[in-house]
Amino acid sequence: MHIDQVATVPTVETAQGLLEKDTKVHVWGESGHTEIQGLYIRNKLFxxxxxxxxxxxxxxxxxxxxxxxEAIQDEKVVSEAKETADFEHDGEVVARSILRFFKGEDDGIP
Known part of the structure; x- marks a missing residue:
């Protein structure tokens, strides 16, 4: 499904002044297809x-x-995507995490 994706985790050096020294950037999810499913910076980014x-x-x-x-032309890719469309996912866990982030309740998370 993903045509684009984040390929590298930003660092203080690569963020061109957008991250403060010692900022911890966490990759909170990954898959075989998409190495970086999401990034998290406490109180700043989700x-x-x-x-x-x-x-x-x-x-x-x-x-x-x-x-x-014709964005997808490989029949194997189409078949696999249709077969996995109903796989179990962590959507509710992610939704709760997003709500905690926006409510400012992620202070206790490193």
Missing amino acids: TTQAHLAFDEGIVKHEIEMRVES
Whole structure:
């Protein structure tokens, strides 16, 4: 599903002044396809590669649209994507983490 992705974890050196010295950047999720599923900086940043609102139907619709537009041409990729569209996921855990972040309740997280 992912056409783009974060390929490297930012560091104080690569962030061009956007990160303070000793800032800890955490990769909170990964998969075989997407090495960096999300980044977290306490009280500053929470990102996710996942589309939390996507269910099996939306994923399959997206696959079909990409096949029709020829963005996906490999039938093996199409077949695997359709087979995994309904896999169990951690959406509720991620949603709770996002809520904690926006409510300012992540102070106790390193």
